[in-house]
Amino acid sequence: MTAGRGWIAVALVVFASWRPFRLLAGAYLFGLVMTMELYAKAGGGPLTAIPSELWAAMPYLATIAVLVLISIRRDASTNAPACLGKPFLPSN
Amino acid sequence: MQPPLLPLLGHKAFSQTEPLKVGFIYIGTINDNGWNYAHNQGRLYMEQELGDAVESVFVENVAEGPDCERVMRELVQAGCKLIFATSFGYGDYVIKIAQQFPDVKFEHATGYQRSENVATYNARFYEGRAVCGTLAGHLSKTGKAGYIGSFPIPEVVMGVNAFVLAARKVNPEFTITPVYISTWNDPAREADAARAMIDQGIDVIAQHTDGPAALQVAEERGIVGGFGQGADMSAFAPKAQLTSIIDNWGPHYAATAKAVIDGTWESKDSWPGLKEGEVVIGDYNESIPDDVVAAAEAVKNGQIDGSMHIFTGPINDHTGAEKVAAGVTLTDADLLSMDWYVEGVIPPA
Numbered sequence: 001m002t003a004g005r006g007w008i009a010v011a012l013v014v015f016a017s018w019r020p021f022r023l024l025a026g027a028y029l030f031g032l033v034m035t036m037e038l039y040a041k042a043g044g045g046p047l048t049a050i051p052s053e054l055w056a057a058m059p060y061l062a063t064i065a066v067l068v069l070i071s072i073r074r075d076a077s078t079n080a081p082a083c084l085g086k087p088f089l090p091s092n
Numbered sequence: 093m094q095p096p097l098l099p100l101l102g103h104k105a106f107s108q109t110e111p112l113k114v115g116f117i118y119i120g121t122i123n124d125n126g127w128n129y130a131h132n133q134g135r136l137y138m139e140q141e142l143g144d145a146v147e148s149v150f151v152e153n154v155a156e157g158p159d160c161e162r163v164m165r166e167l168v169q170a171g172c173k174l175i176f177a178t179s180f181g182y183g184d185y186v187i188k189i190a191q192q193f194p195d196v197k198f199e200h201a202t203g204y205q206r207s208e209n210v211a212t213y214n215a216r217f218y219e220g221r222a223v224c225g226t227l228a229g230h231l232s233k234t235g236k237a238g239y240i241g242s243f244p245i246p247e248v249v250m251g252v253n254a255f256v257l258a259a260r261k262v263n264p265e266f267t268i269t270p271v272y273i274s275t276w277n278d279p280a281r282e283a284d285a286a287r288a289m290i291d292q293g294i295d296v297i298a299q300h301t302d303g304p305a306a307l308q309v310a311e312e313r314g315i316v317g318g319f320g321q322g323a324d325m326s327a328f329a330p331k332a333q334l335t336s337i338i339d340n341w342g343p344h345y346a347a348t349a350k351a352v353i354d355g356t357w358e359s360k361d362s363w364p365g366l367k368e369g370e371v372v373i374g375d376y377n378e379s380i381p382d383d384v385v386a387a388a389e390a391v392k393n394g395q396i397d398g399s400m401h402i403f404t405g406p407i408n409d410h411t412g413a414e415k416v417a418a419g420v421t422l423t424d425a426d427l428l429s430m431d432w433y434v435e436g437v438i439p440p441a
Contacts, residue, residue, distance in 0.1 A: 038288040041271040041440050
């Protein structure tokens with residue numbers, strides 16, 4: 001469905017600490033890296049110095065790196081919306 | 093509308109007088125205006141030709157993986173006696189499920205594995221590629237074409253090679269850059285690949301993916317053009333579509349269903365092309381000069397009457413070493429296992 005972009009989307013949200021403008025910038029960056037792979041394959045000058053397989057893997061490597069970094073950062077949860085994951089109970 | 097795809101509870105035993113139920117699985121949607129659309133047109137043609145003798149169901153968006161096995165099993169349970177699996181990656185699963193249902197006939201498109209009740213069928217798309225390549229050789233200003241491929245399988249490599257061989261007969265300096273995107277249908281990626289190519293000076297784009305996304309980019313960027321693949325895509329790119337390779341599966345579907353009804357079906361490989369009308373060259377863009385159209389028609393007609401075969405030597409591989417001697421034509425077996433590029437292909441990094 002998402003052509004392998006689902007986890008990237010999750011990582012992006014965490015990466016951007018739930019701030020929409022950071023998210024936009026992050027999405028742009030990931031999009032750029034994904035396009036780089038195609039440019040490298042189409043013979044785009046200096047980009048071909050890095051094998052296209054590595055370009056293809058880069059968004060995923062970045063995702064893993066971000067998820068690892070976020071999970072070892074102790075205050076990560078402070079950036080998340082306060083009610084994230086809490087059930088909505090009108091009586092409270 | 094097709095009947096709902098549910099196990100038919102209380103369904104009567106399959107008798108001679110009941111229509112043959114034919115199932116189709118598609119990798120994309122029938123409105124992709126390309127590969128899947130063409131298969132669905134073939135299904136409709138079959139229904140029209142055989143009338144009450146057949147009944148058909150189809151399932152869209154069936155991924156090439158374990159899930160297609162489940163879908164095929166459901167089709168069998170819904171009473172299908174003939175199933176067309178219309179994408180390359182279904183192959184292994186077709187073979188597997190065919191063993192479990194020996195009384196059901198399976199036909200796998202573009203595949204290479206057959207068994208007692210599994211046949212394969214394909215069309216000689218490379219013949220159409222040779223016509224497109226001729227147009228590209230004449231019309232391209234930069235002498236550089238791009239080819240958006242799904243996976244580097246023989247089917248696709250054959251198309252890349254046929255295209256550039258034909259183009260180099262016109263312009264010996266012509267080159268082609270294949271870019272593989274590892275999917276048959278991802279319009280965003282097809283479009284990105286097309287943009288990347290155009291930014292590198294490529295002015296003709298061919299694609300071996302399912303939709304018109306690359307052509308739309310070609311139209312937007314105003315390059316020399318591209319080609320419809322599977323079906324006529326001029327509605328998406330009236331200026332950029334130079335011509336199209338139209339897949340005409342209908343006659344094969346009708347003949348196969350007829351054979352199953354008559355009990356004459358057998359497992360074989362069917363690989364017709366331009367001559368039999370399974371591959372059809374669409375209308376030429378009116379912007380193309382008459383002499384170029386005539387050159388393309390000559391290539392088309394040469395392949396129809398058998399006087400020309402695009403894979404006749406001398407052919408060098410991409411390193412310049414001779415691969416096919418002068419006057420020798422590659423056999424079908426050579427084509428179906430093609431794993432090398434001809435001269436003029438810039439292999440992917």
